[in-house]
Amino acid sequence: MMKGLIIGAGGEGSRLAQFLSEDLTNGIMEPMTFTIADDDIVEQDNINVQNFSAEDINKNKACALSSKYLGLAPLKARIENESQLKGFDIIVSCVDNYATRALIFSFCSKSKIPYVDIR
Numbered sequence: 444m445m446k447g448l449i450i451g452a453g454g455e456g457s458r459l460a461q462f463l464s465e466d467l468t469n470g471i472m473e474p475m476t477f478t479i480a481d482d483d484i485v486e487q488d489n490i491n492v493q494n495f496s497a498e499d500i501n502k503n504k505a506c507a508l509s510s511k512y513l514g515l516a517p518l519k520a521r522i523e524n525e526s527q528l529k530g531f532d533i534i535v536s537c538v539d540n541y542a543t544r545a546l547i548f549s550f551c552s553k554s555k556i557p558y559v560d561i562r
Contacts (some may be wrong), residue, residue, distance in 0.1 A: 445475040446530065450547065451480035451517075451537035452504035455561045457494030459537060461536050464512030478531070480518040481505045525550045534558040 449456055449463075454485045460479055462498055466472040485499040499507040505517035520527065522543055528534060536547045539562050551558040 445473070445532040447475055447477045447533045447535065448528065449477055449479040449535045449537060449542065450481075451539075451562075452483070452508055452540075453489070453537065454493050456458065456537035457504070458533075459561065460508045460512050460515055461494055464514050465482060467514040474500045475514075475532075476516065477514055478518050479505045479508055480520055480522055482519055482521040504538040505510065505532075522546065524554050528554075528556075531556065536560045536562065538562060 449459060452460065463477060467474070481504040483504050485502050485504055485536045487500060489495050491497065492499060495507060503517065503519045505519055509515040509517040522528065525546065528547065534547055534551055534556060536544055536558065538544060544560060544562070547558060
């Protein structure tokens with residue numbers, strides 16, 4: 444089974460998690476597993492612009508999403524090195540951090556792993 448990694452559970456990542464889970468559940472996508480990585484917690488300000496509710500406040504973003512949507516495994520970590528990217532068949536970047544985006548691009552390019560940069 445293919446394994447995907449979504450990096451970032453904020454605005455784009457939180458919406459993508461919902462859409463992917465719905466597509467997996469409804470059989471629209473080939474069966475695969477996704478890990479969603481983010482070390483941030485849900486704050487009150489996130490509720491209006493990200494896919495979280497008041498019940499999610501003070502929870503890790505990746506954990507909050509994985510408890511809502513089937514097919515997602517949480518990774519409560521900031522992606523900071525290539526070893527964290529190994530073992531995935533596709534990587535989706537939903538981060539606005541230039542250093543992380545550069546790390547993903549470099550790793551995926553030399554490893555010939557497909558990636559999507561949503562930001």
